[in-house]
Amino acid sequence: MTRNDWTKEEILEIYNKPLMELLYEAATVHRKHHDPNKVQVSTLLSIKTGGCPEDCGYCPQAARYHTDIEGNDLMSVSQVKAQALRAKSSGSSRVCMGAAWRNVKDGEEFDKVLEMVRTINKLDMEVCCTLGMVTENQAKRLAEAGLYAYNHNLDSSEEYYKEVISTRGYQDRLDTISNVRKSKVTVCSGGIIGMGESLEDRAGMLVALATLNPQPESTPINALVPVEGTPLEEQQKISIWEMLRMVATTRIVMPETQVRLSAGRTDMSREGQAMCFFAGANSIFAGDKLLTTPNPNVDDDMEMFKLLGLEPQKAFEKKSQPQSVSAEESKYKPLNEKPKWSRPGHTIERNVEAKAKAKTKV
């Protein structure tokens, strides 16, 4: 049975076990709940890149920092369809569309995203979106269009979140997840390690995720990819051992969840990734780029799968395909709500410095 009452102390005890014991325990839980030879493959597509008003310290898409990324406006439905078909032919069962928005606003652009959801659903692929904060009505509109999952990461523990982001609060993240839960869409939520957080923070993030009831259906574990121009540009990359411990601990406390290796995979050897699959990771992001940061190419991943005897999981193996209702038949209309998402606005020195530095560059 899945437990929803994990404490930080219990999670730290698991995280700090002798490695071989930790791996054995995680692998045992993994085998009980999943086929250990199947890995779910998602393709992440940045449908609107850059120019984001938020100040997330790890993110090159925040408009206030100076990074080399090329921004683009919202893609067209046909562009998205072409990319989804490519992803499907190379083994992906899910397309995750990311837009660099603070929150979803009812209107033309959201209607276009709903059409993208309908289009990908018709390709018999799982569709996921990560569009920032959403209201219950917006989540229901996405569900009705055929959305399979909504991603909204908690990023870190509630305490450390305040050291990374000042433009929105942790409670907004939790509220968005709860809005998604009121629809039929599954929840994808995870975080990033390597932002300078303590082990207590890593455990704190896992407490926040594992005590959600139900737990998220998928949890991406990202390793920070420090990008020049962002406040976290000088952060040391984490070691494979930390990743392994984090994956194994996540698997133990969230037995049913698909645990996804996400950003930072280019820095991991095949041996390292194989250990992560053994420890309970059963999902990856495929494609040359993860929004804006590099990712192994699909052919390399498929070669790795062959080497390890892994198979891509088929779409809708865990949950059936959502029905997709056309825009004309929709029973949910835009409410044009103006929810009061918070803006704590406290000072994070390194974010302020990165913003000031960006102003001196052209």
Ligand code: SF4
């Ligand atoms: S992580 Fe998302 S919300 Fe934060 S700055 Fe980047 S695009 Fe914006």
